[in-house]
Amino acid sequence: MNYKFNDNREFDIIAVGRACIDLNAVEYNRPMEETMTFSKYVGGSPANIAIGSSKLGLKAGFIGKLADDQHGRFIEQYMREVGIDTTNMVVDKDGHKTGLAFTEIKSPEECSILMYRQDVADLYLDPSEVDEEYIKKAKILLVSGTALSKSPSREAMLKAVSLAKKNDVKVIFELDYRPYSWNNTEETAVYYSLVAEQSDVVIGTREEFDALENRTTEGKNEDTVNYLFQHSPDLVVIKHGVEGSYAYTKSGEVFRGLAYKTKVLKTFGAGDSYASAFLFALISGKDIETALKYGSASASIVVSKHSSSDAMPSVEEIEGLIAKNETISVG
Ligand SMILES: Nc1ncnc2c1ncn2[C@@H]1O[C@H](COP(=O)(O)OP(=O)(O)OP(=O)(O)O)[C@@H](O)[C@H]1O
Numbered sequence: 001m002n003y004k005f006n007d008n009r010e011f012d013i014i015a016v017g018r019a020c021i022d023l024n025a026v027e028y029n030r031p032m033e034e035t036m037t038f039s040k041y042v043g044g045s046p047a048n049i050a051i052g053s054s055k056l057g058l059k060a061g062f063i064g065k066l067a068d069d070q071h072g073r074f075i076e077q078y079m080r081e082v083g084i085d086t087t088n089m090v091v092d093k094d095g096h097k098t099g100l101a102f103t104e105i106k107s108p109e110e111c112s113i114l115m116y117r118q119d120v121a122d123l124y125l126d127p128s129e130v131d132e133e134y135i136k137k138a139k140i141l142l143v144s145g146t147a148l149s150k151s152p153s154r155e156a157m158l159k160a161v162s163l164a165k166k167n168d169v170k171v172i173f174e175l176d177y178r179p180y181s182w183n184n185t186e187e188t189a190v191y192y193s194l195v196a197e198q199s200d201v202v203i204g205t206r207e208e209f210d211a212l213e214n215r216t217t218e219g220k221n222e223d224t225v226n227y228l229f230q231h232s233p234d235l236v237v238i239k240h241g242v243e244g245s246y247a248y249t250k251s252g253e254v255f256r257g258l259a260y261k262t263k264v265l266k267t268f269g270a271g272d273s274y275a276s277a278f279l280f281a282l283i284s285g286k287d288i289e290t291a292l293k294y295g296s297a298s299a300s301i302v303v304s305k306h307s308s309s310d311a312m313p314s315v316e317e318i319e320g321l322i323a324k325n326e327t328i329s330v331g
């Protein structure tokens, strides 16, 4: 099954949310206490997805707020140089800082992120800085869940979603759940379900859908999709780490994507690379089953590399890995 977009648009994808800095441990396979050097990359889930999409040849734009400092300028320049339209990235004038993510790579399986996100610029995106004329130029609006965690960014997201729906722009909701961004799980579930119910496509891990449903035990994919298909979504993608992922359509089809074998360096970055390649494939007219392969292959490439954004693969790399067909069968 193919997924239809409004083809008559200047941008394939406009992502909205945070663009930040990742500082990835250079000496890995050890705790962060023993790491002395870190490499700087652009980070933040929606920025990573925009970068991945642009590297695959999609025309991408970004809506977000950057700090008026060296990090903010680095992010804007990097994103512009990979081909992203940064004209709707606004600069904060109130002294808010860029969010930082220090990554710890204790082993390929044991990775964590130490976030510095106190009063970060991205969460100060104001609804007045979301422009209808810009959103209506896109096939897809990619909304990141973390941007719903605080006002005024929350209202900016709700405005962006409403403008997308008004202008026949497909709303893709990447749940991107970062628990420390939220006051409590009840609040997360309220805003996640509000936006998920209005979206066309919802993408997340099983744990993220549990957050959306405010569950403390693991829910069933069938229950999740039965609930969401009573509302706007017609495609739901649920990821299960190395066990692969499932895509469910409103018309009742279920597709499974298997992960590809790789030499894992770290696990973060998987979700963002997955989303960019999955969306690239859908926009390129490939069927959903093939799009799952693109997402999985892209994720497998990124987990074998040091960064999330800079490591985003080319179409040739993804297709080369799919052709080798070395999938992981677990679960
Ligand atoms: N160890 C692995 N080896 C190969 N592929 C993997 C591995 N872990 C995850 N993937 C691929 O990445 C996809 C997304 O992974 P996951 O479900 O962990 O998403 P995520 O939690 O959003 O990622 P992130 O860690 O970036 O937040 C999986 O569906 C799978 O295809």
Ligand SMILES: O=C(O)C[C@@H](O)[C@H](O)C(=O)CO
Pocket: 020, 022, 042, 043, 044, 045, 046, 048, 101, 113, 268, 269, 270, 271, 272, 308, 309
């Ligand atoms: O999303 C973040 O803020 C951190 C990311 O940039 C980091 O690379 C990651 O966790 C990707 O999944």
